[in-house]
Amino acid sequence: MTTSSSDFIVLHGTAVSLVLEADGPGAPLWRHFGARLPDIAPAPGRLRAERFRPTFSLDDDVPFSLFPTFGQGWFGAPALLAHRDGRDFAQAFTPCDWHWIRPGQAVRVTLTDAVAGLTLAIDLDLDPATDVLSTRARLTNSGPTPLDVTWLAAMCLPLPGEAAQVRHMSGRHNGEFALQVDPLGRGTWSRENRRGLTSHDCPPVGVVVLPGATEHAGPAYGAQLAWSGNHAQRIDRIDDGRFQWQMGEWLAPGEGRLPPGATMETPEALATFSPHGLNGVAANFHAAIRARMTWPGGSMAPRPVHLNTWEGVYFKQDPKTLADMATAAAALGVERFVVDDGWFHGRRDDRAGLGDWWVDRDVFPEGLGPLAAHVRGLGMGFALWVEPEMVNPDSELFRAHPDWALQIDGRPHLTARNQLVLDLTRPAVFEHVAGRLFALLRELPIDALKWDHNRDLTAAGSAGRAAWRAQTQAAHRLFDAVREAFPSVEIEACAGGGGRIDAAMLRRAHRVWTSDNLDAVSRVAIQRGFLQFFPPEIMGAHIGAAPAHATGRGQSVDFRAGVAFGGHLGVELDPRALTDAHRDRIAAWIAAYKAARGTLHGGRTWLGEAGDGVVWQAQGAPDDAVVSIFRVEPTGERWAPRVRLPFLDPARDHRIETLGPPPKLDPAQSPFLADLLAGRARIHGAWAREIGLPLPFMKAQTALILRVAAL
Numbered sequence: 001m002t003t004s005s006s007d008f009i010v011l012h013g014t015a016v017s018l019v020l021e022a023d024g025p026g027a028p029l030w031r032h033f034g035a036r037l038p039d040i041a042p043a044p045g046r047l048r049a050e051r052f053r054p055t056f057s058l059d060d061d062v063p064f065s066l067f068p069t070f071g072q073g074w075f076g077a078p079a080l081l082a083h084r085d086g087r088d089f090a091q092a093f094t095p096c097d098w099h100w101i102r103p104g105q106a107v108r109v110t111l112t113d114a115v116a117g118l119t120l121a122i123d124l125d126l127d128p129a130t131d132v133l134s135t136r137a138r139l140t141n142s143g144p145t146p147l148d149v150t151w152l153a154a155m156c157l158p159l160p161g162e163a164a165q166v167r168h169m170s171g172r173h174n175g176e177f178a179l180q181v182d183p184l185g186r187g188t189w190s191r192e193n194r195r196g197l198t199s200h201d202c203p204p205v206g207v208v209v210l211p212g213a214t215e216h217a218g219p220a221y222g223a224q225l226a227w228s229g230n231h232a233q234r235i236d237r238i239d240d241g242r243f244q245w246q247m248g249e250w251l252a253p254g255e256g257r258l259p260p261g262a263t264m265e266t267p268e269a270l271a272t273f274s275p276h277g278l279n280g281v282a283a284n285f286h287a288a289i290r291a292r293m294t295w296p297g298g299s300m301a302p303r304p305v306h307l308n309t310w311e312g313v314y315f316k317q318d319p320k321t322l323a324d325m326a327t328a329a330a331a332l333g334v335e336r337f338v339v340d341d342g343w344f345h346g347r348r349d350d351r352a353g354l355g356d357w358w359v360d361r362d363v364f365p366e367g368l369g370p371l372a373a374h375v376r377g378l379g380m381g382f383a384l385w386v387e388p389e390m391v392n393p394d395s396e397l398f399r400a401h402p403d404w405a406l407q408i409d410g411r412p413h414l415t416a417r418n419q420l421v422l423d424l425t426r427p428a429v430f431e432h433v434a435g436r437l438f439a440l441l442r443e444l445p446i447d448a449l450k451w452d453h454n455r456d457l458t459a460a461g462s463a464g465r466a467a468w469r470a471q472t473q474a475a476h477r478l479f480d481a482v483r484e485a486f487p488s489v490e491i492e493a494c495a496g497g498g499g500r501i502d503a504a505m506l507r508r509a510h511r512v513w514t515s516d517n518l519d520a521v522s523r524v525a526i527q528r529g530f531l532q533f534f535p536p537e538i539m540g541a542h543i544g545a546a547p548a549h550a551t552g553r554g555q556s557v558d559f560r561a562g563v564a565f566g567g568h569l570g571v572e573l574d575p576r577a578l579t580d581a582h583r584d585r586i587a588a589w590i591a592a593y594k595a596a597r598g599t600l601h602g603g604r605t606w607l608g609e610a611g612d613g614v615v616w617q618a619q620g621a622p623d624d625a626v627v628s629i630f631r632v633e634p635t636g637e638r639w640a641p642r643v644r645l646p647f648l649d650p651a652r653d654h655r656i657e658t659l660g661p662p663p664k665l666d667p668a669q670s671p672f673l674a675d676l677l678a679g680r681a682r683i684h685g686a687w688a689r690e691i692g693l694p695l696p697f698m699k700a701q702t703a704l705i706l707r708v709a710a711l
Ligand code: DGJ
Pocket: 310, 340, 341, 385, 452, 454, 494, 495, 496, 497, 513, 515, 516
């Protein structure tokens, strides 16, 4: 039997197609999410008619759908867990309606459960420009009594039965984006985050690969949740051999209570498929994140080089110190001066002051105006660090309003870094914090804010109820309010480094502070994890001191600079203390970054491994890319491996030159390096793809930054 195309919801991307079978009762059935199908490729028949009924099974076949639930007879993980005082615990959405939001691209599926008194709307939007599917669900309690929701999936995605591994991230402060690879099997794979913000150790991201997928080729799926609070994801094997991948908010008890008539909306989940391996998934995500970002002036300006004062002087700020740092920074070529933690009332260390967002007049008797004018006069932008959601018990604010922190009645406060979290769900607190931010932004010529959040949320109680979810929503509203009132101000999102990096934050921020760990060896791995999901131009990447404060391990200034080069470059050390040689070197790297950032930012990113301790990344376009080669470990071989660059055009010859100050490698050791340095290096695309670029001898913890351009 053939079916008419109206029985199916078909969305096509460029290399992705989605097919749902939508003619029966209940949620549409998943028929396909994966490789692009031809425009007209009718399914041979309806799924229930195509497959036989196994023994000891329900008489009505219940295949995997867009929104599987108990009440239909679904034995797998349900998309909804909810009840009404113990009743209406098994939902079955039967009448299903759908209509195009944008024909062939975006659709809304509406489902009703008349028995349980629920309506559900699921939006699916497959953007052909990015091949990323956006999905979210809205559940409305149309019954007469409150409904308690404990799980509402933002995404229920099918994965083929061959799906072999899930690649996801763990980590900690100073060790973000640590790649984990788990096999998929019969058991459930799941990750849950209850830290109240995106988290260092469990960001809501993942990539699932099929056998044979590599960085550059083969089928791979990716998903990430646009949410900055608690979340959960799981992958379960389903009865027909496929897997289902769910993502959504993790709801604390009581957080999902919906009064009659109320609607709960999930965050947006982003899902993609690429036949081009891990780098294909990364390209799709980078494009989708870019499409969601909003820039002052409508488009991204060249990413200015930062000087961040934190590791240079920590809390030891005073007007002369900061002015001299700014002068020294400008001489390096820095374009934005970021005054980090320590400038506000009572903030001499990390034990006091948070909440008192006015300039400390004991330290800055004339305020920060003269410093800002000095910075601006040097031709740099002026940026200020804030941590608006926090309060120290030792602060004027807390003394005046000891009840303004999130707390559980009758239980002690749990401090972290000596601080508590303000209850932004309370209008008075929100208004106060917004008011202080607005006042600062009016009083000072601030071009950018660094917006920090230095603790996880414990005991996130408000008025006796769990408030993780409401706090996350309020934090988003606070960002939105600042963006709306001060649209020319950029925001760098930070949470003790990379604790709040997600697609929802990136609708609001323009840069993220990737990690407090400036050790360039650690940073190679952190940045590679990051780049799987987020684009390089928003990845704060600083040249720090040696030895690195986080690890005690030191690297050459060139390696530190080379590793930071591809991101949004900054310097985080005391520029007054640099030797002449290091000052010249950093200035040369900054000049090279300025010349290359148009190529580094906004194009494709490819990650690759050459083996023997050598990894590489390329940024730009196939005919003009910056290729950063990092030898992280000392060689274990007599000769260096070759670097194969599979993204190059196999039909064209390519010119190669080094970027940055000339590498401190011995040209006598390598004829190739001698050619490179003399501007004579050429390689044919086919040769570079298949046989690879030769490398000079490189010691451990050295970098080679190349421009590879087609002739
Ligand atoms: C944590 C951030 O990651 C650092 O860069 C710095 O801003 C400190 N907080 C300041 O307290």
